[in-house]
Amino acid sequence: MPAPSKTAAPSSTPAEPSAPDRLPTRRRLILALLLGAQFMLAVDFSILNVALPDIGRGVGLSLGALQWVATAFALPAAGFTLLFGRVADLLGRRRLFVTGLALLAAGSLVGGLAGNSAVLLTGRVLQGLATAIATPAALSLLTTSFPEGPLRRRALGLNGALMSAGFAVGALFGGVLTDLLSWRWAFLVNAPVAVVLLVAAPALIPADRDRATGRLDIPGAVTVTGGLLFLVYGITRAGHAGWGDSAALTGLAVGAVLLVVFTLVENRAAEPLASLRVLTKRTVGWGNLGGLVVFAMETAIVFLLTIYLQTVLGYSALVTGLVFGVPGVTAALAGVLGPRLLGRVGARNSLVAGLVVQAASNAVLLLLGTDRTGIVLVIASSAIGFFGHVYGIVAYTVTATSGLPDHEQGLATGLTTMTQQVAFALGIPVISAVAVARTGSSQDPVAVLDGLRLAIGVDVAVTVVAAVLIAVFLRPRAARPA
Template identity: 60%
Template sequence: MATLTGVAAPAPTRMTSRHRLILVLLLGVQFMLAIDFSILNVALPIVGEGLGFGLGSLQWIATAFALPAAGFTLLFGRVADLFGRRRMLLTGMGLLALGSLIGGLATSPALLLTGRVMQGLATAIATPAALSLITTSFPEGPLRNRALGLSGALMSAGFTAGAVLGGVLTDLLSWRWAFLINVPIAVFVLVAAPLVITEASRVITEASRAVTEASPVMAEASPAIGESRVARGTRLDVPGAITVTGGLLALVYGITAAGSQGWSDPFALGSLVLSTVLLAAFWITERRAPAPLVPLRVLAKRTVTWGNIGGFIAFATETSLVFLMTLYLQQVLGYSAMATGLALGVLGAGTFAGGVAAPRIMARLGGRWTLAAGLVLQALATAALLGLGETRSGLPLMLAATAIGGFGNLVAIVAFMGTATSGLPDGEQGLATGLATMTQQVAITLGIPVMSAIATAGDRSVLGGVHTATLVNAAVALAGAALMAVFLPRRAIAED
């Protein structure tokens, strides 16, 4: 916040009780959405047997979620800016409850896929809305870094918890509970969010009005925190929305099809070509649009561009490493799905610790060096996994390395989120968090098929394939650290 003398006042460092209520609610939403992404992965064969999916069709249970989750995120991030973040959060929660109910009660593959599509669309609507409510409720600096640290920790822990919870629910009850567990939670959010977030907005707006009356200069420099939307009269860029959404959908479909059918598959290649054409058209459209969906000046900010590149590398490498370790535990060591999920829970503990520690590390090192250091630690821990062998004696090494790598990965992810959303006004936070969420979803979708293709190429054994892909994974993370150190601004975030 600027003072009358033009000197920046220090950002607040303590949360109010209202801040804590908002944060607990929004973190709960993000944790649930993260769980949804992975909760069915270990149960796919059982789901297939129960509803008559063929072996080659199981991938569509994951793809039906990933397509809308990645393809529509950027669009709905901007829609949240224009039409209200709380409104979009509630819309996403309502759609999640309905989609989960349909999926949990499904009696055919078509109904189950319908439920998964609705869950993916709900994620695309609710995730950027929840993230932008966090970034607009907490000013840049220690408070926002702390909130983003907890957000990143719970989101990453949610991916791991999804695998564990999916295995437990499937073994003890039924795979249907992987869907149905969402319904009461979503209903609770639908009831609680209007009470918590509305009151917070009222309190914050009153405080902002007092600032405005005291000093117009201060008010101009620090817009009302928690403001629900941008100025009236701003229109949605329809051509930009169509081209970018179509391009992202084609990209995700092409990557997924290539991962399952091979990179020479004509449908996969056709989708990737179509994606290139549509995304190029989107770029041209944004240069000419009077009110672009993504203003090019935002993409021109190095914090946005390189922050998202760093986030892409962090998500693509770590989620694909989870896939490689799942392959190792089940195909090489012969563990069950439930035991695999529990073993990967150590990685979840490491990521949670990384999310809690990240704000302090950022306060000391700054955004650029925190992001780079997190990726270096992740790369070194990943490289240690090359010591895994065909016997279970290497399990302690795997548990320790994945926990340490998960710590580094979450430090990098929190720095990515803070960097990619810094230096932008509240009215563009939905756009910024939409970009960041899109980066996350596309990275997850891209990383797994690419590492899978590397692991299964040639006539190598399963262990040999896992080693090769692990080496590539570590090299990519290390290269990402070098890019962040070189190209990110010296002070990527105003930490204090």
């Protein structure tokens, strides 16, 4: 077996020492705990989608106002992620992880017991804030608990699989709980799971001994958080009110200005919130671009297929949830096989391959018609697409977090989590706006399908462009002669 490379980069494919076949029991329990938390957070994102009409009737939200159930979650989830990723480095990852779980349990109870829309949206904000706190902490605990190499890739592979499976299972659970019990259980189901994880975390996860030193960069925290909040608000507002809406344009403009100010602040700060050295690292930049497209474009496809199955083909919410449960199996398979493939072909090639598979499977959806047998094509295409999707998630996470010391893992995982949340907020409004531009206000199945095809075509094109850019600009640099 060749000797391991001393300068291994995440985009190269050096030989590595073989990982032990079995993890120690304590490590396996830590892995199960962290993966369980990530799975629950992924379920939490999608579980309410199918239940939205019932939620609106239950708390008096109009059809046009239902967007705020998703927006109230997306704003804090995306806006505060980078901040709390850095706070985890400074105050301790376990402490932030436990805090996030407690807040998730509280937000779920508030939302589930809400008697009016204001209380329900408050619960949703708490859930989004909990996600911003717990997700980067959990991911950084995952990356620092397993050494860079096969063990970390295996853990991140399972993490990626469970994230996508959680998204699919959330849609299924949302349909089942709403049909059999009440929409309130789509909130309440999180609380007991969060309590179990809260009890287990202090017993299994050791206290942080490698916290970063220094102070929190307050100007950087204010500008980046404000910038992301305004940016996500502008995107979600534009997705529902149109890209010419003055509030949407104002939000986008203010967000862009604040993010520019953030880069100026970080360039001069003695102890920056986000080191520009890390932000400008090729693997971090291109890795997160790949992750943005992987998440945004596949999330949009799931939304488009939901519209297709229910509006064009006339299937129920429960059947739609069951359809998206099928690709969860291939997502799990990708989580198991992905790390092994990545170890052979490298993170950069794997990220490109994941994007290409995702694009190719979605391109097949351009053949969809108004016949109900289209459900077969949806299932087959989604099964392949979810495999490429999870493979891409594993590759982008490895790419964007490798080659950095443990004291910067909170920042790196905060960036990857922020990318994920911004992608969730961006993908559906942007791609659905393309569909609406073609369809207009028509509810005719043929007209709706025409708009969906255009949106799918744009989705595929964006994914292909991202794959080409990463293939070209993330090439391994030639080694300098000694």
